[in-house]
Amino acid sequence: MTAIGWIQIILYCAIIVALTKPLGGYMTRVFNGERTFLSPVLRPVEASLYWVGGVDEKREQHWLTYTVAMLLFHVGGVVIIYALMRLQALLPFNPAEQSAVAEDLSFNTAISFITNTNWQNYGGESTLSYLVQMLGLTHQNFLSAATGIALAVALIRGFSRSSMRTIGNFWVDVTRCTLYVLMPICVIYTLFLVWQGMPQTLGAYVDATTLEGAKQTIAVGPVASQVAIKMLGTNGGGFFNANAAHPFENPTALSNFVQMISIFALGAALTNVFGRMVGNQKQGWAILGVMGVLFISGVAVTYWAEANGTTALDALGLTGGNMEGKEVRFGIVASSLFAVITTAASCGAVNAMHDSFTALGGMIPLINIQLGEIIVGGVGAGLYGMLIFVVISIFVAGLMVGRTPEYVGKKIEAREVKMAMLAILVLPLMYLGWTAVAVVYPTAVASMANAGPHGFTEVLYAYTSQTGNNGSAFAGLTGNILFYNVTGAIAMFVGRFFMIVPAMAMAGSLAGKKSIPPSSGTLPTTGGLFVGLVVGVILIIGGLTFFPALALGPIVEHLAGNANTLF
């Protein structure tokens, strides 16, 4: 570890904190339906969308209607992506002449993109036409991100409203989020990325003749416009197979730093939106504080592990850390930091291959996802995931002192706690359950690229990542077989919607309650005590759930590696 490395990490955190308040203020205005400086340009587009869809923007929805609208919206998304992938050979914008994608891979990818997972069983440049990348994937990058943010805002309204039946209008929230938040940032961001060297062209792949006379086919495409929303919307699905490690998808150290900022920016700002909407910004900062503690701890472990390298490399006299699967322009620190950020948020873009990380360095990304990606988290998903843990923590604190727990003026009662527990229990059922099935199914075991405990970690990571809608991978695993395509799609679907529906039920129930003023017996939820309590609850629940699985994978691999045992 170096001083320059730590300065980059600290600078990164400082920029995220500095962006949280102004972005949060802007987003609050957008979701409250107020005018913004972009309204003169965007308001006519917005109004015509409502006209086309027959939406009355003044009419708000009950939580159940809001949820149904969201689900219907996703049905259409699946159909569009699936159809485009199956028919791509017949459609325009296909200069590389990609053939139709197989049924199971198309299904997996369609579920993957509507759930904001962006799991890459597909190969990017070797599988998809430009039309699928744009009309299929880029569009769903926008809409799944907008959906996540809309749902988080709906849950916030549940906390901030008093005795109301409605929690907002889904169509208005999604449209305003896409037009006022995501699109303007992406336009500027795309141009920045092209300036840094990212291609943005509809031209065919280029044939080059190398200095030694060999032929090299260089894949290009409309990369920058997709990467901008891929990062900002914490989607993470790469244009290229190697994702953000590919020099065209992440050309420079600066493009890398800005990409890391764009992963966290909106998720962090949503904590501020929460604070503003419930009437006390300190409530938002406390939640960001919980996220910060967990984040810095993860960065420290991964950075240390990667900089240390492995016993096997040491034995060969190789110093300078574990560079397998990493790019020279990023080095150890920017690769480690990126890995922790992308899994803390539900982004899943990678600028280095997690499969080749050291045992402990690769364990932190795994833990980040298993905790539910609540450390900033996916846009929207992170905040509602964290609020679910907050409800549990408040409940635990209430049990300790024998009072009905309250949070930001709302009594937390049986219904909220049941919904929170449902969401928390479903995730491990998916990633532990499917891992257990896969490791006793010979076809699934044959897909592992590495032998020994590392192979087990590959499978555990695959289901964890898909359940958590992350999309990063221990990519050695050959995921593009029928078994993984189907079970993975189930894990992604359950991981997304069995989290969302309880969260929306909670929103509806909270919105209907009266707000009560804090009394002397109310646990203050803006201070260090509260932050410590939530961190503790997260680690206890998380630790109890997945420690046994980690012991079989990365922990035993670390011990074996130290003894220089190879598999």
Add this chain to the structure above:
Amino acid sequence: MLREIRPAILILIALTLITGLAYPLAMTAIAGVIFPKQAQGSLIEKNGVVVGSALIGQEFKDDKYFHSRPSATTAPDPADATKTVPAPYNAANSGGSNLGPTSKALNDRIKEDVDKLKAENPSVPVPVDLVTTSGSGLDPDISPEAALFQLPRVAKARNMPEDRVRQLVTQNTAGRLAGLFGEPRVNVLALNLALDAAASK
């Protein structure tokens, strides 16, 4: 609830056209005007022939060139399309080795490369980036240490004074941005082009 079906179809289609067609096509047009070189892939031409991209690494085997890092990219096996064969620096199918820290295959491969390099230049420790594959398999850079390690071989193969080659390495070394971001690095293709240009003078 039935009245949610109309927006579920029409708003979806409208937003799909805006975000999936209008936005990427508009960005392609604008980027093509403002940054035409980057938008096309930062291609390098020599005597009217595209010799590569400034951002994409390529394989060098000749002693007179600086070598890139090992690459784990593959291509479909011409004999059997369901299998793949190693194809270093295949820029149409990026990817890493995905071998883990306790992989015997990985550590055997590294040891073999280290032994070869030690035979070539026993006096300097082997830089780690020169024996590990990158995440993309297309890393255009090597560390300055990895360039200096290869310097005696290149100078000898070209019959050039080592000081002259070292000068070219220094000229093609990029530092950290603002002294902070990224790592010092040497673009292998740029360096080799500079070598060829210096030799032809």
